[in-house]
Amino acid sequence: MNRSNHRPRLYPLVSVDIALFGSDEQGLKVLLARRAREPAVSQWALPGGVLRPLEDAQLVDAARRVLRDKLAVSVPQIEQIRVFSGADRDPRGWSIAVLFAALVPREQVNAVVKTQVQAVEWFSLQELPPMAFDHAEQLSAALTKLRTRVESYVLPLHLMPERFTLTDLQRTCEAILGRTLDKSVFRRRLKGSTDIIELDEYQGGAQRPARFYRAREGFDFTG
Amino acid sequence: MNRSNHRPRLYPLVSVDIALFGSDEQGLKVLLARRAREPAVSQWALPGGVLRPLEDAQLVDAARRVLRDKLAVSVPQIEQIRVFSGADRDPRGWSIAVLFAALVPREQVNAVVKTQVQAVEWFSLQELPPMAFDHAEQLSAALTKLRTRVESYVLPLHLMPERFTLTDLQRTCEAILGRTLDKSVFRRRLKGSTDIIELDEYQGGAQRPARFYRAREGFDFTG
Known part of the structure; x- marks a missing residue:
């Protein structure tokens, strides 16, 4: 029925x-x-x-x-x-x-x-x-x-792993937007963001280690 | 019932x-x-x-x-x-x-x-x-x-009369935002907008006449 x-x-x-x-x-x-x-x-x-x-x-x-x-x-x-x-x-x-x-x-x-x-x-x-x-x-x-x-730099941090590099974050933004972003513009826009927290942990070798970041607790993507 | x-x-x-x-x-x-x-x-x-x-x-x-x-x-x-x-x-x-x-x-x-x-x-x-x-x-x-x-300068043209001055438009935006806007910043942001059309009609006397504008046909406020 x-x-x-x-x-x-x-x-x-x-x-x-x-x-x-x-x-x-x-x-x-x-x-x-x-x-x-x-x-x-x-x-x-x-x-x-x-x-x-x-x-x-x-x-x-x-x-x-x-x-x-x-x-x-x-x-x-x-x-x-x-x-x-x-x-x-x-x-x-x-x-x-x-x-x-x-x-x-x-x-x-x-x-x-x-x-x-x-x-x-x-x-x-x-x-x-x-x-x-x-x-x-x-x-x-x-x-x-x-x-x-x-586009307006609300960061898709909820997609990221617990700790991530800025390059990783940029790649994720690019995947969403479907286009590449200029690295220096991207980094400049992130300067002073209170949504990502610098960690004292690094990815990669001694040559050019990339710093890890994490999302701020309570970060709001939808607001 | x-x-x-x-x-x-x-x-x-x-x-x-x-x-x-x-x-x-x-x-x-x-x-x-x-x-x-x-x-x-x-x-x-x-x-x-x-x-x-x-x-x-x-x-x-x-x-x-x-x-x-x-x-x-x-x-x-x-x-x-x-x-x-x-x-x-x-x-x-x-x-x-x-x-x-x-x-x-x-x-x-x-x-x-x-x-x-x-x-x-x-x-x-x-x-x-x-x-x-x-x-x-x-x-x-x-x-x-x-x-x-x-805030992002999508203009509330549907609230306006059929023809309006830029001062009138600024007042309307201010009423929505609940704060005053700087006149020169406001005018600069409107420069090059294709959403408002200049008319050859003016408000006021010969001293400082204010130009009238109208909304472009098919203007989309919601997009």
């Missing part, structure tokens, strides 16, 4: 979708899940789930529940991007999808795929598969927000 | 709220409506209405319907700001309010109050009444977005 038949036409289907970004040596990636059931069965989609009003106190709690139960991932911040809605975007009828985005720390990028209960995979942004529903448009909205932040 | 009793607990109440901004000689204003029915009857609130899935193709169409039917206002652009949700924000139960914002052209600011079918009033931001539900928080979210835009 199809449960959607029991949804009165006056009440839309409400769900959350999550654009999860991670970064590794190959650049920026997004986590997609292969849908296990109809509609759009076996198509790739942003991970998500239907709102459970008896369980979720707010929409963001539905997103956190999906991250926890379906993906076993924990993220420093989760942010609402925007709402997609309409009679035609989902064959089950009038629907509302609230899109959230989150950055996955470097250490967890591999772990997410291993602990998943759903078939999920990290995709490079250059090699995205066709996606279900309006998820390509959703992903594009989340990416635009991410890029706008990084 | 209370219709809300018939809403299954599994489906949230979905509505749209609209932060409508206008500007006049006294500064920036927001339109509030006095609620005609329970809950929160006779309290001031952002104008809004419940989604009608059989009538509204998307959420933004619900917002346009409210603007048209309840307020008889037409705006150049309407923009989704964010979603407010939860079990506790409305006594009718689990609810989702999608907040939209729009700028009302100067010529319409007085007309809106006159043609309304609901008790509505423009309020100065310095003299806001207590508001129903989480509408104070919603207004604050819309204002933050408006201010962020103007």
Whole structure:
């Protein structure tokens, strides 16, 4: 029996979708899940789930529940991007999808795929598969927000490993923006930032050791 | 008979709220409506209405319907700001309010109050009444977005009359930001803007006439 038949036409289907970004040596990636059931069965989609009003106190709690139960991932911040809605975007009828985005720390990028209960995979942004529903448009909205932040030098520190070099940080910003940045301009803009903390630890040999940095506790990427 | 009793607990109440901004000689204003029915009857609130899935193709169409039917206002652009949700924000139960914002052209600011079918009033931001539900928080979210835009010199041209002087535009930006701007810095930032078009019309006497400008056709405030 199809449960959607029991949804009165006056009440839309409400769900959350999550654009999860991670970064590794190959650049920026997004986590997609292969849908296990109809509609759009076996198509790739942003991970998500239907709102459970008896369980979720707010929409963001539905997103956190999906991250926890379906993906076993924990993220420093989760942010609402925007709402997609309409009679035609989902064959089950009038629907509302609230899109959230989150950055996955470097250490967890591999772990997410291993602990998943759903078939999920990290995709490079250059090699995205066709996606279900309006998820390509959703992903594009989340990416635009991410890029706008990084353009104005809000640093994507939540994507980084616990300690990182400035070169590593620059590469991550470049992967997000899809273009190279001038090293001296980049370093100048970071001068005086209170969001990254210098460590007394170095990467590499005695020749040209690169200093490690870490993110300030409580750093806010979404603010 | 209370219709809300018939809403299954599994489906949230979905509505749209609209932060409508206008500007006049006294500064920036927001339109509030006095609620005609329970809950929160006779309290001031952002104008809004419940989604009608059989009538509204998307959420933004619900917002346009409210603007048209309840307020008889037409705006150049309407923009989704964010979603407010939860079990506790409305006594009718689990609810989702999608907040939209729009700028009302100067010529319409007085007309809106006159043609309304609901008790509505423009309020100065310095003299806001207590508001129903989480509408104070919603207004604050819309204002933050408006201010962020103007801070980065996206011009609030949709608030302006059909032709305006640069002084008038500066005053409007100042009203939004809540602080004065340096005239020469402001003019320098506007130099080369393709969003405002010089007219061969002037305000004032022969002594120091001020040139009129108009907004470029198709100017996009939300992009």
